[in-house]
Amino acid sequence: QVHLVESGGGLVQAGGSLRLSCAASGRTFSTYTMGWFRRAPGKDREFVAAINRSGAATHYADSVKGRFSISRDNAKNTLYLQMNSLKPGDTAVYYCAASNGPLSDYIDEYIDWGQGTQVTVSS
Numbered sequence: 001q002v003h004l005v006e007s008g009g010g011l012v013q014a015g016g017s018l019r020l021s022c023a024a025s026g027r028t029f030s031t032y033t034m035g036w037f038r039r040a041p042g043k044d045r046e047f048v049a050a051i052n053r054s055g056a057a058t059h060y061a062d063s064v065k066g067r068f069s070i071s072r073d074n075a076k077n078t079l080y081l082q083m084n085s086l087k088p089g090d091t092a093v094y095y096c097a098a099s100n101g102p103l104s105d106y107i108d109e110y111i112d113w114g115q116g117t118q119v120t121v122s123s
Contacts, residue, residue: 003025006116016121018086020096022079022114032053035048035049035104036048036070037110048060048068057103092119095113097110098110
């Protein structure tokens with residue numbers, strides 16, 4: 001099991017940027033595929049981005065492609081999500097999650113979850 005703690009959320013104007021971080025502890029971070037998900041008010045949790053164990057491969061939801069960038073630093077046990085050109089529709093609680101499987105956008109593949117960090121984008 002890996003313990004995950006997100007940080008970096010906040011309030012930003014439309015068009016602005018935020019960088020989320022997810023600090024991992026417990027089992028070896030580099031053995032996990034990692035992902036970011038989000039839950040907007042009144043909606044189900046949805047996939048945002050994922051990265052494989054080495055960081056060489058990534059996968060994005062169409063809604064964030066070209067605006068968001070996922071990365072990881074295995075030496076620092078940290079996952080990142082750089083969010084640019086933010087829109088009000090990006091407002092949500094953002095979660096990082098860990099998977100023992102391959103790169104995937106399937107929520108049930110992810111077994112360990114953080115508590116989330118709130119991102120609010122004002123128009």
